[in-house]
Amino acid sequence: MTQTSNGSELAATINRIIAEHKTLEGPLLPILHASQQALGYIPSEAVPMIAEQLQLTKAEVHGVISFYHFFRSSPAGNNTIQICRAESCQSMGSRELEAEIKQRLKVDYHQTTADGEITLEPVYCLGNCACSPAIRVNDDIHGRVDMNKFENIVDELLTVAVELKL
Structure with a gap:
């Protein structure tokens, strides 16, 4: 499930996840990870539900969600592109690539x-240092990326998106 269809479905999903993880020591992070895995993001409606069940404030739950870059508070696009910001990639031009x-x-x-196709995220190492600068497109890592290679990747993503809509 990447997005919820209604509030009762959301509540059922969040309540199930809380029940599965509530007895763990330090259950907040496992609940947030499981929620994002199930829903694709952590909806704002889930925050008070999680807070109440864990006897936390909404601010405490929201603080954890906003602190960790991994968590999303809105649905991601159909494709996620991560740009490596680690030292090796930076030394090989990732900052300039990032700006472009x-x-x-x-x-x-x-x-x-705007078309909902691509979400852009930073990542702090893809383990592909020998082929810097690197990006990850969904689950595929690409090395020695320049703007030309990036344009080809995006063109391919958008072509597939158009074909799927036909």
Whole structure:
């Protein structure tokens, strides 16, 4: 499930996840991870439910969600592109590539393109240092990325998206 269809379905999903993880020591992070896994993001409606069950304030739950970049508070696009920001990639031009990508997509980190196709995220190492700069597109890692290679990747993603809509 990537998005919920109604409030009762959301409540049922969140309540099930809380019940499965509530007895763990330090259950908040496992609940948040499981919620995002099940829903694709952590809806704002889930925050008071989680807070009440764990006897936390809504601010405490929201603080954890906003602190960790992994958690999303809105649905991601159909594709996620992560740009490596680790030292090796930076030394090979990822900062310049990052600026060009943001301009090309017209989004900043943690935002989704207007068509809902691409969400852009930073990542702090893809383990592909020998092929810097690197990006991950969904589950595929690409090395030695320049703007030309990036444009080809995006064109392919958008072509597939158009074909799926036909």
